[in-house]
Amino acid sequence: MFSCAAAGWGEFGVLEARDLACWRGDRAIFAGLSFQLEAGGALLLLGANGAGKSSLLRLLAGLIPPAEGALLWDGADALADRVAHAARLRYLSHQDALKPSLTARENLLFYSRLWGGDVAGALEAVDLTDLAELPARILSSGQKRRLALARLALAPARLWLLDEPTVGLDAASVARLGGLLAAHRAAGGAVIAATHLPLPLPGARELAL
């Protein structure tokens, strides 16, 4: 799909979380959370509803600050420059972040203007080429999810943060996502995914929250 060299990533070291804590109000959702993730690695976040999987992903994306602890990228504070941190990751939230009145192609076109990348190739990667000119509002929920996933295939980024990526997907789409994930990891990318459903991530470590 895309190689490390083509993406211009150079050496990708390690993403390291040290004693991360997240608070909601005066209640700790999780605390003392530490893990390491190396290039090509995958981490599955498991836990009951409300265990803090989504909060951890938002924290790792730099969308919310950690209450305690540090997030290190190659040994340096990852959240010191959040714009630079954002540039090396893709975040798939549980919402699809689509504009209903824009067509599937236009939804992706906007992100391709921000990140670069090939819209037609990304639509092909999630098998939405035939529906490219339809407004996103008339797509089914599974098709919307695939369109959100197409953002991952648009332009390479070193870290994918996925929140329930397979919700609403049929078996063929899950297999296609497996291909995307494998290509991403083969190119030296890392994946952190929160899920309740089985994910095609062979060799992924598990982190229970």
Next chain:
Amino acid sequence: MSGFLAVLGREVRLALRHPADTLAAVLFFVLVCALFPFGIGPSPEILARIAPGALLAAALLAALLPLDRLFGAEAEDGSLDQLLLSGLPPSALAGAKALGHWVVTGLPLLLATPIAAAMLNLPVEAWGTAALALGLATGVLSLFGAAGAALTLGARRGGVLLPLLVLPLSIPAVIFGAAAIEAAAGGISPRPYLLLLGALLAIAAPMAPLAAGAALRGD
């Protein structure tokens, strides 16, 4: 810069898909201006006397209408997270959204200015100044409004809070804008008032996006 233009282009594209939002603001502006002759009576002198202030107030209220959706709609469908992770600094994102708001709301209001000005019996020679003053004043409102929308994002009753936050900040724009139109109607040069209005815009242009960006990041 390309990210800024991408966000701006998306705003315009979305507005073109939903022309009703823009149309609602323009009709609101025209209708509020039409209420004054009914309330005050059709006496041309009195109407012309209140026209500058009425135009400014009506335009700012109309431009305020779509403001609480500026970031609210993005937050609801998850797009705000993607925009914040787009690689664009939050202040640049807020600046692009503010400019987008002006392009899809402020600019159409300018096109409706002649209709509103005619209903308020504003002398024709002041119409050009009125459009200019409204353009600058709505620009100030778009900037302060973006900051207010970012601050009230996620607040309960944010839609009520927003005007309470933004309208007081817009008072100088109303004063200088109305003074400019009044000067032009009275045959004096509106230049000093327009320059003051421009100065206000020049202050708001860097300050408001910075404030909005900080609010969006949650600092």
